[in-house]
Amino acid sequence: MTELAERLSDILGPKGWIPAADARPWTRDWLDRYGAPPLGVARPAATAEVSAVLAAAHAAGVPVVPQGGNTGLCGGAVLGAPGGVILSLARMAARGEPDAASGSIEVEAGLVLQALHEALDGSGLMFPMHLGAEGSAQIGGLIGTNAGGSHAFRFGMMQDLVLGLEVVLADGTVWNGLRAVQKDNAGYQLRRLFCGSEGTLGVVTRAVLKLHPAPRQRATALLVLPDAAATVAFGTRLRAEAGDVLTGLEFFSEIGLELALRHIPALSYPLGTRGGCYLLVEVASASDCMPLEDILSATLEWGMGEGLVLDGTIAASQAQRAAFWRLREEQPEGQRLEGAQLKHDVAVPPGRIAEFLRAAGALCERLLPGVRVNPFGHLADGNVHYNLSPPEGAADFDGRAGEIGLAVARLATGMGGSFAAEHGLGQAKAGLADTLRSPEERRLMRALRRALDPGETLNPWALAPADGG
Amino acid sequence: MTELAERLSDILGPKGWIPAADARPWTRDWLDRYGAPPLGVARPAATAEVSAVLAAAHAAGVPVVPQGGNTGLCGGAVLGAPGGVILSLARMAARGEPDAASGSIEVEAGLVLQALHEALDGSGLMFPMHLGAEGSAQIGGLIGTNAGGSHAFRFGMMQDLVLGLEVVLADGTVWNGLRAVQKDNAGYQLRRLFCGSEGTLGVVTRAVLKLHPAPRQRATALLVLPDAAATVAFGTRLRAEAGDVLTGLEFFSEIGLELALRHIPALSYPLGTRGGCYLLVEVASASDCMPLEDILSATLEWGMGEGLVLDGTIAASQAQRAAFWRLREEQPEGQRLEGAQLKHDVAVPPGRIAEFLRAAGALCERLLPGVRVNPFGHLADGNVHYNLSPPEGAADFDGRAGEIGLAVARLATGMGGSFAAEHGLGQAKAGLADTLRSPEERRLMRALRRALDPGETLNPWALAPADGG
Structure with a gap:
């Protein structure tokens, strides 16, 4: 046991310090791509203990990586080299009373x-x-x-x-x-x-x-649309007509629906029509006065009249609502069960999603003919989870994963978007940031980091590492 | 002419460089409390010129203060000592086309x-x-x-x-x-x-x-309420019932209405009832389907039934709507015309506004008996412009301005609020921040500042000055 481990064990007691031998559950990220064995896992129960842990690690020059639920997709909550401390906040889970008057x-x-x-x-x-x-x-x-x-x-x-x-x-x-x-x-x-x-x-x-x-009423619709261009056009209209009460505008594609239905037997698709694209639309309000279904129906009718919407239905029950959402939420799982996959988390200006999908599809097809593109995500903010499965029958991406990732990231970036929309950089994308963002921007981030943590002991492998990723 | 002035004049040409002798219009803040004579005013026409100006000033170690419309209330856009450069962005006023699909x-x-x-x-x-x-x-x-x-x-x-x-x-x-x-x-x-x-x-x-x-319909109401407590209670209900479409929730007080009506002859008050507090409520929507007036009327009726609202009316025309807003917007002017004034820009949790006003009123009365308190502002985010006029007949605050300001700021801070809600620190409140915020917080801010501007030539008198304000 090192001196630091001893010190942390003293500070935290047996419930608060997990030694290296028992640290396995905290060691790897949940995609099992990143993580190295820690010195141990600190599980403080109060802010003062967090402070004592950080002070001790700082004095010893040992890296500390804070870990929450460890559900991140970029390896930002595990070690990049052995011997650091994982700082789990799981024991600090108290909450106060909600203040209704102040929100x-x-x-x-x-x-x-x-x-x-x-x-x-x-x-x-x-x-x-x-x-x-x-x-x-x-x-x-x-x-x-x-x-x-x-x-x-x-x-x-x-x-x-x-x-x-x-x-x-x-x-x-x-x-x-x-x-x-x-x-x-x-x-x-x-x-x-x-x-x-x-x-x-x-x-x-x-x-x-x-x-x-909190909403007191809600209406949820599942729509079938011919393609991404129609989906974007319909989404723009919906944001204008129902933006005040719109709480969900999620899209997925025919291939994603197919994979989910193939691999998840409990799923069912409630409509007779299939199309290139699907939209899950939800409106909700805390006011009973809002005519939610009217708003939804009116926009739906407009979309059908314009040929933007092929078919659609409004959930008639809470169970149906849950079933609609599940079609969207099981998109990652359906693809995972299909085998190897490549995940990309990009954002482009919402009005350019169709253009992005067209260009990205052509790029991917050129790099790996037959690759199956399964984009889904959040239409209203342009956040596309641009995920790929290998060509039908192939086990992997034939060594082109890196090239494809860079091409997709570069495309989104060139359109005024982001290659790291909501998942962050972590260990996975720090290098991509060095490639795709300007040296000025990376220098700014390094300067901020050094200003607050001159010794760079806090999660030194993530975001903007000293060695440039 | 100094070497730097010469250099900047070369970079910017006669339209872009205003020498010291002609710099008067840019020298003082608009409350005429801060500002010192500059070396000159740089008026670049492009980013490259801004860059050249900053590089030259940086090399010479001369401070630069960027200035927009110079409407700030805290002296953040003028010099704190003579000889620096004012950087006006007024010539860079171009705009692109709005992107409707992306917003x-x-x-x-x-x-x-x-x-x-x-x-x-x-x-x-x-x-x-x-x-x-x-x-x-x-x-x-x-x-x-x-x-x-x-x-x-x-x-x-x-x-x-x-x-x-x-x-x-x-x-x-x-x-x-x-x-x-x-x-x-x-x-x-x-x-x-x-x-x-x-x-x-x-x-x-x-x-x-x-x-x-953009909204395609709108409804605006002017309400009379007995006091601040009723106003907060009604506001909480309104945020729940109409939050999806609520775009304005502004309050002002009886004394503020009185001062405005006294000094601004064009103003008129449309209701027969007076109360301790007034609310301007506006709901708006881009959708024609939203029953805005119904929502407003229903909440209004509820408020009257509960005794929270004494009287109220919904604007029947665009002209009436403008007249309602003017009652709120002329609050600062009405007070200014009354004579000496003290302005405070605080925020407290919205549910605690009434409590704040009670406590602050007692504090001020103790420090300067008879002082007239005229609070107005933004109910929904707890932002109170807590403004004072001297006691009736008095010309000033009898030397208690600093003491009153500190007491009000301390009270808001102690309630989990802010003493600088939306106006910032500038030169006016940097010292207050040193007093009321923790040394840790001020050190953090100093560290960030030094990280990005080690020479501290950018607006060195504002926010977190090197000398600690």
Whole structure:
């Protein structure tokens, strides 16, 4: 046992320090692509313990990587080399009472997103962040990665939902920024800077989150559309006509539907028509006065009249609503069960999604003829999960994965978009950022990092590593 | 003429360089409280010229303060000592075409906010930023100060409306971050960090702004309420019932109405009832299907039934709507015409506004008996412009201004709020930040500043000055 391990074990006690031998469950990211054996796993129960852990590791010059629910897709919450400390916030999962009059709640970083949703049930309030991993993802990790998800186009990303933060800095200093107001211009927007910093600037321990009135009514439709161009045109109209109450605008494609239906027997498709593209549309309101179904039907009729929508249906029950959502949510799983896959998380200006899909499809076909493109995602903010399966019958991507990834990323970037829309950089894309973003931008990020963590002991492998990725 | 002046005159030509002798119009802030004579005023016409100016000033070690419409209230856009350069962006006021399908537009920093609103008229799109100074305030200044205004509770502050930025750094380096997507997690949120940095981290030259669908219908009500507690209770209900379409929720008080009616003859008050508090409520939608008046009437009736609303009326015409807004908008002018005044820009959690007003009123009365408190502002985000006039008959605040300001700021801070909600720190409140915010927070800000501008030539008197304010 090293001196640091001994010290951390003293600070945290047996419940708070998992030695290397038992650290397996925390070691690898959940896609099992990244991670090295740690010195141990620190599981502090309070901010003061987080501070003591960071101070001790800092003094010893040993890297620390904060880990939430470990649901990230870019290897940002595991070690890049053996011997560092994994800092798990799971034991800090307390929450305060929601403040209905002010629309906020204070929570600890280890609180699981779904637990927050459940705690708010019946309070008349909601926290409008929804994503596939919400059963495991923790608030601290969502902040560290600036999570987006399906409601971000309407309610914002994590950084838009954070009013205040408590953060422990690299040397153990605690910054108390637990304010509870939207408007706070007393200096730099530190709360925003920590969102998406992937544990490289500090460790989030508590947050004051913004809450919204919970919907009292909802309408959900599943639509079939001929192609991506029609989908974009219809989406633009819908954002104008129903933007005030629109809470979901998710798209997926024929190939994705096929894969999901093939591999997930419990799934069923409720319509007689098939098309090139599918839209899941949801409108919701906290007011009983909103004529949600009227708004949805009117836009649907318009779309059919224009030939943009081939078929569609509005969910008649809560069970049907859940079934519609499942068609969208099982897209990743359907593809995973098909075998090898390549995931890309890009964003382009929403009006250019069809153009992007056309150009990206041609690029991929050129690099690997027959490759199966399965794009799905969030239409209203242009966030496309541009995922690929190998050509029918092939086991892998014939060594072209890197080339394809770079080509897709470059295309999105060239269209004013991003190659890392909502999943972040982590270890997986730091190098891509060095390639695709300007040297000025990378230097800026390195300067910020060094300003807050001169010793670079906080998650040194992620985002903008010293060795340039 | 100094060597630097000569160099800048060479770079910018006669239209771009205003020598010291002619620099008077740019020298003082508009409240005439801050500002020192500059070496001259640089008025570049392109990003390359901004870069050349900053590089030259940087090499000479001469401070540069960027200036937009110079409508700030905290002295953040003028010099703190003679001899620096004022950098006016007024000649860079171009704009691109709005992209309706993606909901965005690219503009130069010198574009005046009202000119942007006018340019979007009839396009079906709007930029949802509204504040008193919009006839002069420029996009770059709004970004630099992270402006808020009356629509921020619904659509966000400036940082929420900026998708991409071009920024020239202290040494003249140009950072091109002109992306056009909401979701971009490829590293630190630089676009957010520059918002509200008051020209201390770089000079914004261009921005891609987020646009929303423009309203096609609107309903505006003026309400009379007994007191602040009733106003907060009614506001909470209204946010739940009409939050999807609520675009304005502005409050002012009886004393403010009285002062405005006394000093501004053109104003008239349309109701027979007076109360302790007044609310201007506006709902708007891009959809014709929204039953706006029904929603407003239903909530109004509820409020009357509960005794929270004493009286109210819905504007019957565009002219009446404008008249209602003017009652709110002339609050600052009414008070100014009354004589000496003290302005405070605080925020508290919206549910605690009444509690804040009670406590602050008692504090002020104790410090200066008879002082007249005139609070108005943005109910939904807790942003109170807590303004004071001297006791009836007194010409000033009897030397208690500083003490009162500190007490009010401390009270808001202690309630989880901010003493600098939407106006920023500038030169006026940097010292207050040193007093009221933790040393850890001020050190963080100093570290960020030094990381991006080690020579501290960019607006060195604002936000977090080297000498600690």
